[in-house]
Amino acid sequence: MDREQIAKALETLPGEESLEILARESGAWRACVTCSFQAEDMIVVDLLRKKLPDIPVLFLDTGYHFPATYEFRDRMAREWSLNLVNVLPRQTVAQQEAEHGILYRSNPSECCQFRKVEPLMRSLEPYQVWFTGLRREQSPTRKNLKKVEEHRLPSGSTLLKVSPLVDWNWAQVWGYVGQKQFDYLPLYDQGYLSIGCEPCTALPDDPNNPRSGRWGGKKLECGIHTFSERTA
Secondary structure (H helix, E strand, C coil): CHHHHHHHCCCCHHHHHHHHHHHHHCCCCCEEECCCHHHHHHHHHHHHHHHHHEEEEEEEEEEEEEEHHHHHHHHHHCCCCEEEECCCCCHHHHHHHHCCHHHHHCCCHHHHHHHHHHHHHHHHCCCCCCEEECCHHHHHHCCCCCCEEEEEECCCEEEECCCCCCCCCHHHHHHHHHHCCCCCCCCHHCCCCCCCEEEEHHCCCCCCHHHHHHHHHHCCCCHHHHHCCCCC
16 A cells, blocks of 8 residues: 555554554555653554564653653663654754743744754654654644644655544543553653643643643644644
8 A cells, every 4th residue: 555545544443453554564664753751652652662663762852851751761761672762953952042042931932943843853854654642632733633644844755644542532541551551751640731841841721731731821832743744
């Protein structure tokens, strides 16, 4: 099957069946998975590591994450023998703050652009399939997500963006975590529902919108999933 046929075939299948088909059909395709080490991403990584054990696991190392996130990342990468790729911005935190000031306060969108969007778009260039842990329920900005979409990167190259958990709800996420009995970010136990950079993450204002605690309620997306152009 070509990529368009696979996209249509996967849309109505459960997450694990989707991955079975992709692992079988992708063949020589170069695939990666982005992982923030939140629960959804950990589920996708868990599913993938059984099918594609050497798949690159891309972590956006912004320099602003919670210490608990870094500790959890390192521990899980070691315990699961992950092919971890730490994606870095062009500038260190110190260099960016010296040149631009504290952007997460003055211009959080520009900070996300420098430290998340641009590094990830560059790092995705070698790949043809990009797995994510996105779910429609996570935010109003994600309600129209498809399980498989074709995206065009700023360079003009395209890749399949696959979100096998797109139709999962929060109960299904935690049901899987409990069933498999694997660890999760300890920040969840403090009431966080969506976890990003420490300065821009707070407890959610709206329990029905997990991302309402991000960026002081000023926005819901860093730009990663709105910057690349969806072509199909």
